[in-house]
Amino acid sequence: MLTRRSLLLTGSALAATPLLPARVRAQAVPLRLEITEGVIEPLPFALPTFIARNGGAADAAADISRVIAADLRGTGLFRQIPESAYISTITSFDAPILYPDWQAINAQALIVGEVEEQGGRLVVRFRLFDVFSQQPLGEGLQFVGSRDGWRRMAHNVADQVYERITGETGYFDTRVVFVHEEGPKNARLKRIALMDYDGANVQFLTDSRNLVLAPRFSPTGDRIIYTSYESGQPRVYLMDVANLQPRPLEAVSAGNMTFSPRFTPDGGSVVFSMEQGGNSDIYRVAVGGGARTQLTNAPSIETAPSFSPDGSRMVFESDRTGGQQIYVMPAGGGEPARISRGTGRYGTPVWSPRGDYIAFTKQEAGRFHIGVMRTDGSEERLLTASFLDEGPTWAPNGRVLMFTRETAGTDGAPAVYSVDISGRNLQRVATPGMASDPSWSPRLP
Amino acid sequence: MTFRFRTAALLLIAAISVSACARGGLNDGAGGLNGQGGFGTASDPTSIAFFNQSVGDRVLFAVDQSTLSVEAQSILTAQAQWLMTNSEYRALIEGHADEQGTREYNLALGARRASAVRDFLVSQGVPDSRLSTVSYGKERPIEICSNEACYSQNRRAVTVLSAGAGV
Structure with a gap:
């Protein structure tokens, strides 16, 4: 229901x-x-x-x-x-x-x-x-x-x-959209859900018939974009929070998976990955429809795009050199510059709403970390470590992150955690059950 | 009064418990996610059950790779021969990843694996129009322990047949 x-x-x-x-x-x-x-x-x-x-x-x-x-x-x-x-x-x-x-x-x-x-x-x-x-x-x-x-x-x-x-902007009058999970590890049911930042007032936005992944808020908090298997293929859907009616972002020809969507800072466009013949690149399309613009063009996996708050640059991950690494490029297209420099693999970059940091997932030696780095890749700082931490999302003040932490083993289960950008105050967010893929809203109007 | 503190970032090390590997997922041997009923019997060489059990419906991949091993190519060559003999079947190739990776990257990786299988089957003469692909990334493991014994089974591409929709 x-x-x-x-x-x-x-x-x-x-x-x-x-x-x-x-x-x-x-x-x-x-x-x-x-x-x-x-x-x-x-x-x-x-x-x-x-x-x-x-x-x-x-x-x-x-x-x-x-x-x-x-x-x-x-x-x-x-x-x-x-x-x-x-x-x-x-x-x-x-x-x-x-x-x-x-x-x-x-x-x-x-x-x-x-x-x-x-x-x-x-x-x-x-x-x-x-x-x-x-x-x-x-x-x-x-x-x-x-x-x-x-x-x-x-x-x-x-x-x-x-x-x-x-002296910092508050972040308490906010919501988080996330994926509520039920069932055993090899037959998970997933639903898009919405809650206050502190876990109160949980509301389900989809039922569990179709696998759904990685919802994101629009910059004004009135829309949600996510990936659903409703058509049989992973495909990007858009939903107005006011009426909860999902619609495909655009008509994509059969066989092409679309995923990993995020809004541009003005809310007018969506960037996402589209797969063709096994190769994934990043594209941009207006929310209202229209021509699709290809932003990356490489025979490697390009995904997880995120814009700088001023809209001028885009950070994303690519495995063009082998493992996943983080790159920054001009928003309209152009030559990407790699900014992740450490050992290990870097993915899911998210530009801070303040513009000062990029949060990421790092995988190294069988462990996962949430970390932050400056937008040129300097001052890398790992904030967490566990069997599987991934997918950071910023509080609107750019001082706190939420992310997914999944435990290991046959009973392994995901939960949403928060941590501040100094690595202090790690806390599990109270959700009604297993939860993953949080996306933090802006301050509510 | 003014407070200003500078400390090094804490690295929080969460204790994890490593569970023993449990063998056998819900879908084990059931011909992929969409396989349900109508397989026929394995003694009928034109049945889905025969394809799944005797030809082999899946190939496995190395960590973070979509390259087809010699063993995988051997299985896919047999799949291609079977598909060309039994032209009334369509095949959906599901690409999967193990849990050691981020969600969206694993979706792309699963697509790469499914596509590698599709390309191989086409190179062996199976009409492209009978094949389609889907990626489940790390969303549908068949083995659920958190070590290589399970991961190696989850890094797979499964050829899921459906009858009556041939060319």
Whole structure:
């Protein structure tokens, strides 16, 4: 059965409005956590359960507080001080902050909020305080949304807190499209599925009749492209998230497998591999149809294309010299330059949305690694190692990756993991079962 | 206050458990993914069962290769002779890879293997119009352990026959 649920929050999704003008005050040393090569000591924060302004908001206040804290803890950059340690009690959203009480428990950031129900909708307000500078960090903000959208409001609050403290863009109000897997290793059933970045709100986009592989989000998050065996051959399909109606990307003559699709940064075109007579090359076609442009032309395997965020260059893998290696070429075609230089094989390159790194899968001496390198191939850094790690996808802020990790043996099973680009904070993402091929959405609109 | 930390990237080594090799997949000997029923009996030399068991429906490949070994060429020569004798059959050649590789590369590798078999059969006189190919990459292993004993069986191209659709 195909489950279909509305993907968007009903009505106007989330309206964020500043609560109060910032209290301007000289601030010599503001609270700031710089993510460089990995933070060793997480920053302690206090988050008293948000106040429920009325009875209808009680559950939401507790749930929202829990999700905000989980978002922050999950980064590995923040540590939550348990509520049992708090000296002050926050009884009113507008009450003055007793900074010494929070300094005494070594809370560096304090998040205070309230939730109110207004005619079936939720209003969430929060403020962030820099405890040791004794001042607010940014303005208070208010989010309004439907009751169903409480998780997104929590993620929005957490994104704000993360951004104000780290200076990086938040990535909590995002989704991940992935492949849900069931059944034994030699008879796997696969379905395209969608979840919030933290594994909540799983929704299946296809049934398990046809083998499906490697879905990718469009740059605006409203479309998904993937490979399906619906016709008997692997072929690229496109789906609008709003209606879940799959359609073939283009009419491809019988016998030609198409696979490994990704959107161009403007979302208007798709690059993919097409196989003819056993040889795979990379092509580009407009989403709306039209002429197919051949981007590579070699008697070797060319696949796994990914564009630089400005659309000027394309990274891909090729085995033209024997094993898989990573190459960069001008987006419109031209001479590829190999950038992977180490020993072993390199595949599945993905350009960071920030443009600064390329993530990849490396295979060497029977082990697989997820790694990152600069776009010229320098500063290679391996972040993981296991029996089988593959297929990294970037968080929209370019600071965290998800990937597939598969265990060995007859009971071997895939799961989705996340790791930050310093190699810290390796975590398994909570999925309802076996899961593979994650693709991270942009920040939701 | 400002926090700035620089540490070397951690290399996370996950412990893995290596399971013993289990022999026999679900599709073992069943003539590829699409083979189901209607094989006839192996004693009938014009049956799919005879082709699968006596001629041999599959050839194996070395790691990351699509080159046909001498043994593979021998099996394919027999396949070609059988196909030319039994012209009422069509053949779908499935290319497969072992799990030691990334998903999309393995799809392309499976296509290469299937194509190598197709080209060989055509070179032996089988009409191209009776042959088609598909790649399953690493998606459909027949042996599921994680060592070479299984991998070598999974790096395969299987010639799957269907009746009644000849030229």
